[in-house]
Amino acid sequence: MTDVGDPIVLLRRVRNVRSFRAEPVPETAVEDLLEVARWTGSARNQQPWDFVVVRDRAVLRSLAAIAPNLAWMADAPLALVPVLAGKNAETETFDEGRLSERVMVAAGARGLGAGIGWFLPGAPREAARGLLGVPEGRVVRTVVAIGFEANDGPPRAERPPGAAAQARRPLAEMVHVDHFGRRPD
Numbered sequence: 001m002t003d004v005g006d007p008i009v010l011l012r013r014v015r016n017v018r019s020f021r022a023e024p025v026p027e028t029a030v031e032d033l034l035e036v037a038r039w040t041g042s043a044r045n046q047q048p049w050d051f052v053v054v055r056d057r058a059v060l061r062s063l064a065a066i067a068p069n070l071a072w073m074a075d076a077p078l079a080l081v082p083v084l085a086g087k088n089a090e091t092e093t094f095d096e097g098r099l100s101e102r103v104m105v106a107a108g109a110r111g112l113g114a115g116i117g118w119f120l121p122g123a124p125r126e127a128a129r130g131l132l133g134v135p136e137g138r139v140v141r142t143v144v145a146i147g148f149e150a151n152d153g154p155p156r157a158e159r160p161p162g163a164a165a166q167a168r169r170p171l172a173e174m175v176h177v178d179h180f181g182r183r184p185d
């Protein structure tokens with residue numbers, strides 16, 4: 001599998017990938033991602049999740065058709081949908097974020113790209129739950145699309161400034177020392 005070298009570089013390169021090649025995701029990589037998901041820490045180690053692995057093209061297209069913010073996912077070779085227990089909104093939302101981000105990082109470690117999409121509250125979220133046959137009361141909010149990135153350019157973190165969507169606020173705006181509002185020298 002791809003050698004990604006320095007883990008800090010790997011982390012800095014994680015981006016929401018929205019364009020995929022048709023090539024399937026190797027089964028060994030899927031197993032790796034699921035193991036990473038399984039070992040993600042959760043509040044009180046409740047592990048409040050199941051995972052739906054979606055490979056069926058028709059289901060992927062239907063998920064993508066739920067709302068415009070998901071349209072790019074139609075041609076992804078695979079998606080992983082965490083299904084939350086629906087018992088504790090606050091901790092489960094945090095747990096789900098950790099899980100989703102880890103899967104994205106693990107995908108990067110295997111030379112794959114991954115992109116998060118959200119089923120927004122209300123009709124989109126209900127549509128996703130219905131499509132995947134998830135029982136009422138369980139929460140389906142996030143989908144992580146996974147595949148080999150279609151864009152063969154340099155890793156996004158290394159692209160020249162100007163790719164505005166990639167921009168981040170400077171640390172000087174975010175970092176405080178000892179007290180909020182006290183800036184580094």
Ligand SMILES: Cc1cc2nc3c(=O)[nH]c(=O)nc-3n(C[C@H](O)[C@H](O)[C@H](O)COP(=O)(O)O)c2cc1C
Pocket residue numbers: 014015016017018069070116117118119165166
């Ligand atoms: C909680 C969450 C929900 C997101 N939902 C969507 C989404 O529905 N559709 C989408 O295209 N991107 C979605 N994104 C991706 C963000 O738009 C993306 O991470 C952000 O614009 C920064 O871009 P980058 O990660 O590629 O650097 C979501 C990200 C997060 C963390």
